[in-house]
Amino acid sequence: MSMAAPPPRRRPSLPYELVEEILLRLPPDDPACLLRLSFACKAWGRAASQPGFRRRFIEQHQHRPPPLIGFLHNWEDERVPRFLSTTASPFSLPAPDRASWLALDCRHGRALFLSESEGSGAQQLLVWDLNTGIRRRIPVPPLHSSYVSPTAAVLCPADGCDHRDCNGGPFRVVFVFTVYRLQIMYAGLTSVCVYSSETGTWSGALKKISHRSDALKFTCHSSLLLGRSLLYFMSDRGFILEYDLTSNVLIGFETPDVNFDPIFNLMVAEDGGIGVSEGFSSHLKLWSREEGDAEWVISRVIDLQNLLPPAALVDAEAEVMVLGFAEGVNVIFVNTVAGLFTIELQSERVKKDLLPSIPSEDVGDEEGGEEDKTVDEAQQLLDKGSNTIKEGGFVDAVERVSHDLNAR
Template sequence: MAPPPRLPPALLDELVEEVLLRVPPDDPARLLRAALVCKRWCRIISDPGFRRRFSEFHRTPPMLGFFSDLRLSTFISTTSFCPPRGYRHNYQPNPIDARHGRVLLHCVTWNSGTNPLDNAFLVWDPITGERRKLPLLPWSFYPYSWNAAVLCASMCACDHLDCRRGPFLVVLVGTHQWGMFSYVYSSETAAWSEWASAQQPGDDFVLRPSLLLGNAIYFLLRYSRSIVVYDLGAREMSLIGMPAECLMGGNVLMATEDGGLGIATLVNHWHRLYLWSREAGSDKDGGWVQSRAIDLKTLLPDEALSMYLDVAGFAYGTGVIFLKTGVGIFTIDLKSCQVKKVFKDGWCNYNLPYMSFYTPDFLAKVN
């Protein structure tokens, strides 16, 4: 009996690629093991075109892990992904923001008396280990408070599926005795913009993850139950009020299911997580609607409820909320209400989710 005819190499590659495209993105080790099967599979996976098609097929980047404890700069993997330790230096950098496959690090020194803005920022790609040190600000002054965000420079014109190699922006906002201020760093010009100012809100920025929605970045303030809105197009700042029911402190900015602005806040004595959404076109202080109340007593183990809880992070695109407890860190999937313990140790400062598509770029050298 004659053997079956062999498929042309091009058609065989297409069939193999169709199979590899369906490898779940939330377990990078599977794609790596597939690349090591043979040189043909390695060549397919390491091709830039496959990386783009892989991202388009799955659309939403998975959460590969998160940074916990601002002081220790600890990356905790929630998958098989383990980033290169490209952020370790002789000083202790702190993760400030993570978005579009990049992480913004602040190069903190051990001298507590130094001006925090006299220390440079780093933008780090955990997938490749590449990093870029930003220059110091053109004007040095001691801020009352500050926060920063990193994002793709194309903003709304990009689908952000594979843009971590492209140009990026870093937005720095803060307060000082004259009011609020902002700077924008562009990787294309390798320089900071001139500073812009706004009226002093009489409050301090909370050093918690910001939220990017459309053409605006949102930052939390600490005491006044207000949110600073930074318009990326106009390079201007404005304020909107939070729901009156939101307590001072334990709030996290989040995106609603329809892509609008939302807030998650936790009331400890009731052990309830409240979700708020802001109606489009609402006025400066109104327009908030409580969309959901989640009873944590039915979701968390008893030992997690015995101590103070805090809502500490939100993974955009996946609808996952981070909760800190005295016995560890838990995630709650807002769609399924599935709870998962992702870190066994106790209290940490805050959680900064890291989301990206992982493809083994280094395998391009092994064809």
């Protein structure tokens, strides 16, 4: 009489400490990877959901630049915000009612939107915490009725913060607008005021600067932050504003003087100062501004024929459009006839075929609401992101007239 075979022995589970060490070493630039592995089994899910795991994960990667997760911009034809994921596992970025808001800025884990102007209704700003989903609506400061196409920047003001885990903390909004000076032909008056989340108020005194041009419109570019206090804004016509939050000083200057009508984009120069990029059919010019004589000089020329595939440069008359710059990681976004690419300026490494995602609407809570963090909703968000990537169209070459933002 034969004996029944013994049941197969279960493989021993990995020790909890080893599971945690594996998860801690996952790349931070692909958040969905950690989410997927946490669903692999209960033990892995428990390890990833421990109270101290988030802190240890941040500490593990604190010496690396904050990961670039995507590119937020206003779709040119529809004037609604869209999100381009740059991670290996695409996902959708929550967004407000896309028909009513324009994306202005994205920095330190927060996205900033401006409501569309509707008749006599007052416009609002919306600060969206990308980590918690909490939103805060801020009425724009009481302004002159003739201001046109304003812009704004959002940032974390906390001293010593590395901006890796400052969600829920204080923030500042710097609002920039221009009014016509009717008594002086071809002149405008541009002003800056600052909102503090800690006091819930706008600064009483407006910083102003006069300039010899029509009223400045800000519909094409997002802001640039240098260090902890220098903010730069570029108008549609290439006039640059520099605002120092520490000294409350506002100055203005022009982009490089060339013999045609170029389209520049703000960026950090190789020396750490203010710079601009300029796109051509086969190369990029990077400009920097010398501090001594305030002159613009060409600091570098990037030959795109060595970086991009031939299909991207097949049209010799089509200029490569620089759409934006990611602070902290020194990455620029360029649009070509073959699609959208990212270029790391230090290594000149290129990533191609970024796909657009239509942001989901009405995700997240107004400030003071309760945030539901269940595993089921997290999985639904991941699945929805994958589906919207497949359904989206592609950004076209005239994207230049829209705000181009970097979600970090």
